[in-house]
Amino acid sequence: MRLPLPRSLRSQITASVALLVVLVVGVAGLVIVDRIDHRDRTDVDRQLTARADKVQGDADKLLSQGNGADSPGSDDYGGLLVGSQSLVRLVSGDEIITQRGDQPTADIPVPTSDGLSTVRVGGQSWRSFVQPLKDDSDERLQVLQDLGPIEQRLADNTRIVAGVAALSMLIAAGGVWLITRMILQPLQRLRTGAHRIRAADTHQQLPTVTRPQEVADLSASLNRMLAQLQTSMHATRRFTADAGHELRTPLTTIGMNLETLQRNPHLPAAHRQEALDAMVMEHRRITVLLEGLQILARGDAGALPPRATVDLPALLDEAVRHAQHRHPLTTYSTSIATGGVPRVQGWPAGLRMAVDNLLNNAALHGRQPQGQVHVSLTWDSSQAFISVIDDGPGIPSDEREAVKERFARGRRPRSHGSGLGLALVQQQAELHGGALTLGDADGGGLRATLTIQLHRTAGSPAHSTPPAHSRRR
Template sequence: MSRNVKLPLPRSLRSQITAGVALLVVLVVALAGLIIVARIDHRDRTDVDRQLSARADKVREDADKLVSEGDGANDTDDYGGLLVGSQSVVRLVSNGQVVAERGDRPTVDIPVPSSDGMSTLYVGGQSWRSLVEPVDGTGDERLQVLQDLSPIEQRRTDNTRIVAGVAVLATLVAAGGVWLITRVIMQPLQRLRAGVQRIRPADTSRMLPQVSRPQEVADLSAALNGMLGQLQTSMRATRRFTADAGHELRTPLTVLGMNLETLQRNPRLPAGQRQEALDAMAVEHRRITALLEGLQILARGDAHALPPRATVDLPALLDEAVRHARNRHPGATYDVHIPAEPAPQVQGWSTGLRLAVDNLLDNAALHGRRPHGRVDVSLSWDPGRLHIAVSDDGPGIPADRREAVKERFARGSRPRSPGSGLGLALVQQQAELHGGALTLADAPGGGLRATLTVQSRPAEPAA
């Protein structure tokens, strides 16, 4: 049964880089060294073959003299010193017998050759290179020249050891250099790790240190800071939602509890008082529902938990919103002014824009003149922006209070209609999410003029 064996890897990135570079260096140096050793060995053996051929030609010119001298052990010869001290042997073979032999005689007997040509012989633990050629055309006599290959093999062994030593030394030097270099390179990552370790759940403002290089670490730092920003925004939105909900729901829930307790303690309460209590409970229920819906929308906007952007047809959205507002407020008169030419495109969230427009239309009808108020609605645009202006004919809002009423749960000093105080906050949030703003000013005929500005998308060039 076979098992997949996984080699243990170092845990730290620095160690992994060092080990990887060291392994690569030892492989490259060893491979290059072995190739060089093989080339040198091949060259040496080629030189031996060439020398054997030259010696054979030299000896063949005067083979009779080799026979006449026999097996003399002179320190010199008449062949130019080719044999003495050269670790080579020349033999003359006739009819399967060695008739003459000159040179550095081996300590073991070399067998008589059976065929002509180049060959390598292994005798007594030694290797010899042999060349056998006929002396004349009859083939009865053959000349054998041998060269001891021990020096060449020793040179190859020495070269291999040198390559191994160089590979080990290069690996150690490379590993040490990479270990020191990666210490410098890894400093930005170490800073990021230290920054992450300092972040605590209760800390909603701490960010990771900014890193400018290397580019990959800088991108990682920016991505992590972006993620932290989103998490912190979501956390703040959640905390704000919890605090707002707890603060604003306390009063309606208290009223509901008091009315329920009154109905429970007085089962024989007159029908008029009972109905009055039920109506008050229904009002508080609607208030709680509207408050929770508004807070939920605000929380999603704060946390940027929004669907993908899409193209919004703002004139069509405005026309539909006014049509539904007329049904909700039949006593108010809505006068709409939308230019006939095509409006610039808007990239955004149709649900959020519709909610903002509905709040502006409802506020204008509720805070305008009673019972037959007038609401003027207009759509205009300039390069890069679209403006939805909603004007009423009510008392308006003092200039020093206009910024304050945009805050959550903010209401006028003398509110003329029930509400949660989230309407203009929702409009302000949607304006900011769409690259614009909410502006409050005096209406031309008195009252309040609320202008919702959003950013438009540049028109695509015609094909």
């Protein structure tokens, strides 16, 4: 049968310590009592042996006294033995010749063997020692001692141990109950703080605990977990709100075009194709919008893949090559500093997306057609700088921070993008320990610079060198 355990940790600790104290004190006390009892019984055996030797030397005197009970002052042995709870007997065969001392309440049987033994008579225990009186005689001397006082002492000591163990248990339980109240107070604070947390509150944290160390570590871990959950919840809510807000217009447009086609089955082919083209464009817009929102939501929630080493020159070269295919009317040129190759510990897909967005923005917002876009990569001891320069009208200085917000398109947008491009670049820059900076290009246009924290490798120089090559695509 399984014993029920207390539900609270405080009660479990108190019960466990109290039980341990009872066991330790009880076992230790019983061991001590057993040793005391053993010592007492050993003393009795020693006294019996010494008394037998003394009586054996005066056996003739004992025999001359005859048989019977003693009274104080009746003889040398009677005066000593009466009241001492001891008895001396001379036995010949199965017959008792004489006996002196305290008589038990019942007759003690005649001993059948020599040596030490314990005899139980009338509810009393007697310790007996028997030895031959003379070597050439069948007479034997028996000396007995009442063990009642020793057994009483054993019972008294056992009760004392039980009482001390019970008292120790109560004292230990009371002390542990008070101590655990202080020790577990930080846990109680955490539990109270956890009860106050509500799903609607996105900034609630558990109380900060400094000691004990285990509870402090638990508090810090739980607060980090809460922060991650709150960040994830915030990202989910923002994704839902942004998606609902931005998808309303394209979905409405698609719905109106579908309704137009349904109500006008004989619509001219040119008008029908125009409606279909509009729906295709809105569908593409929705797809791009959802992809951008998903990336932003994953970044907000910290749901990122493991970091990897990124070769920035190779990534930049591939991104420019693909951008040239997407925008054949735009001319791209690159310049990469020579020296130690900068490497970044980051997310290759995120950095590639950020560079692609900068290259697309430069092509879409640069001079139309025959625009020129220049891309450069430089670095210092701690950061890499990817700069994309176009030859368009640029962005006014008072709008540069605003266009990095989500769904921002500026006052005079030149394309029908989702408004998430620069927001995605800004997020990736922050995730990689850097930033996105918008400024004026030297020859006019916009200079967008993506700063990334570097992971230096052995043998890499501390500073960049002038560009060693420049390519035009």
